[in-house]
Amino acid sequence: MARIHRAAVVGAGLIGTSIALALRERGVAVALADPDPAALRLACELGAGEPLPDGPAERPADIAVIAAPPSAVPDVLRAAQDRALAHVYTDAASVKSGIVAAAERAGCDMATFVPGHPMGGSERSGPGAARADLFLGRSWALCPTGKSDPVAVAAVVELARLCGAEPVMLEAPAHDRAVALVSHAPHVASAAVAARLAGGDDTALALAGQGVRDVTRIAGGDPRLWREILAHNAAPVAGVLEEIAADLAAAAHALRSGTREHDPAAAAEAPEWDRSVVGLLERGVRGRDRIPGKHGTPRTADYAVVPVVIPDEPNALGRLFAAAGAADVNVEDVRIDHSPGLPLGVAQLFVVPEAVERLVGALSAEGWSVHA
Numbered sequence: 001m002a003r004i005h006r007a008a009v010v011g012a013g014l015i016g017t018s019i020a021l022a023l024r025e026r027g028v029a030v031a032l033a034d035p036d037p038a039a040l041r042l043a044c045e046l047g048a049g050e051p052l053p054d055g056p057a058e059r060p061a062d063i064a065v066i067a068a069p070p071s072a073v074p075d076v077l078r079a080a081q082d083r084a085l086a087h088v089y090t091d092a093a094s095v096k097s098g099i100v101a102a103a104e105r106a107g108c109d110m111a112t113f114v115p116g117h118p119m120g121g122s123e124r125s126g127p128g129a130a131r132a133d134l135f136l137g138r139s140w141a142l143c144p145t146g147k148s149d150p151v152a153v154a155a156v157v158e159l160a161r162l163c164g165a166e167p168v169m170l171e172a173p174a175h176d177r178a179v180a181l182v183s184h185a186p187h188v189a190s191a192a193v194a195a196r197l198a199g200g201d202d203t204a205l206a207l208a209g210q211g212v213r214d215v216t217r218i219a220g221g222d223p224r225l226w227r228e229i230l231a232h233n234a235a236p237v238a239g240v241l242e243e244i245a246a247d248l249a250a251a252a253h254a255l256r257s258g259t260r261e262h263d264p265a266a267a268a269e270a271p272e273w274d275r276s277v278v279g280l281l282e283r284g285v286r287g288r289d290r291i292p293g294k295h296g297t298p299r300t301a302d303y304a305v306v307p308v309v310i311p312d313e314p315n316a317l318g319r320l321f322a323a324a325g326a327a328d329v330n331v332e333d334v335r336i337d338h339s340p341g342l343p344l345g346v347a348q349l350f351v352v353p354e355a356v357e358r359l360v361g362a363l364s365a366e367g368w369s370v371h372a
């Protein structure tokens with residue numbers, strides 16, 4: 001069984017720094033490299049590791065993680081292997097088939113390389129957005145090629161577990177089709193909704209609630225990174241987008257036919273409506289229900305929600321979580337809604353249904369305004 005004591009992380013952005021922070025928490029020594037000196041300095045200042053010295057490695061690390069943009073990965077891998085940076089190599093890029101093929105073409109040693117993709121992330125970039133718990137409870141796709149050495153595979157499985165993630169083995173083409181469905185096409189769809197807002201008037205935008213924020217959060221991702229991801233996974237993403245576009249076009253067509261009939265209630269009874277609008281909404285509920293929760297735990301929708309008013313003052317959330325902890329209630333998830341211009345917000349605490357009564361009692365006794 002592999003044992004990771006020393007790691008090198010090349011690319012100290014959001015993902016590299018988050019992996020490094022998670023490893024540091026587990027006592028692993030981390031050396032970091034990044035061509036951007038400001039990113040490297042910040043990652044080191046955040047406690048993610050020490051700068052990796054230039055030149056041939058004195059002693060190879062147990063594992064090197066390449067967390068650079070997808071198109072940089074093959075050359076960075078080749079250079080790292082040429083200087084014997086580590087015994088085992090993996091990457092974090094969001095696409096896999098093209099990178100494996102390019103790594104082969106670049107003459108990389110494919111025995112020590114196990115392609116990977118941690119399925120935690122964020123719409124933010126850079127080490128400043130990094131978090132040690134970014135991968136906690138997430139899956140981590142591993143796509144060993146036929147040439148990957150089993151010892152190298154074991155080391156990358158250990159890396160994923162050290163970061164709190166669950167390794168999932170699959171072949172690179174299957175990976176790319178899967179992430180087209182669950183990550184890449186959703187990103188483009190989110191961007192399409194968000195792009196409508198760019199031309200929206202201020203009054204409309206002032207009415208924006210949580211729904212539109214949820215649907216557009218990922219659209220905030222770095223367009224340069226997403227351009228690369230989409231270019232590397234173009235055909236599978238195009239396939240999913242065509243299906244989404246067909247659903248949207250059918251729904252729009254049915255809605256239009258309703259407006260022509262001047263009788264919205266009657267139009268909503270029409271078979272086309274049932275199929276294209278109601279049918280789509282129902283399929284949407286079914287699709288969403290299939291998204292698993294962390295580590296197979298219930299989805300957020302299966303928890304009870306306890307709304308608590310929080311004053312906009314220092315450490316209000318800290319006090320709220322401490323009160324929940326003192327009542328021995330595990331807050332599984334939290335969402336914070338702020339109304340613009342109001343000095344108050346509402347924290348939605350997601351807890352198992354059995355804990356609601358205890359939590360409400362404890363918070364109310366401490367003077368919190370609870371609205372369960």
Ligand SMILES: NC(=O)C1=CN([C@@H]2O[C@H](COP(=O)(O)OP(=O)(O)OC[C@H]3O[C@@H](n4cnc5c(N)ncnc54)[C@H](O)[C@@H]3O)[C@@H](O)[C@H]2O)C=CC1
Nearest residue numbers: 011013014015036039068069070072093094121122125126
């Ligand atoms: N953003 C996300 O949520 C996720 C991203 N990924 C993948 O992780 C990788 C890194 O993405 P992020 O950390 O989000 O991007 P980022 O922009 O936060 O960080 C990328 C870092 O790589 C550095 N870099 C650029 N060229 C390099 C090179 N030739 N050698 C070494 N470092 C280089 C940049 O200076 C930057 O600090 C990408 O391949 C991406 O597809 C994977 C999972 C989630």
Ligand SMILES: O=C(O)C(=O)Cc1ccc(O)cc1
Nearest residue numbers: 094119120121122123183218
């Ligand atoms: O922001 C989120 O919730 C994400 O899921 C981000 C993300 C972006 C790219 C990936 O390859 C994997 C995950």
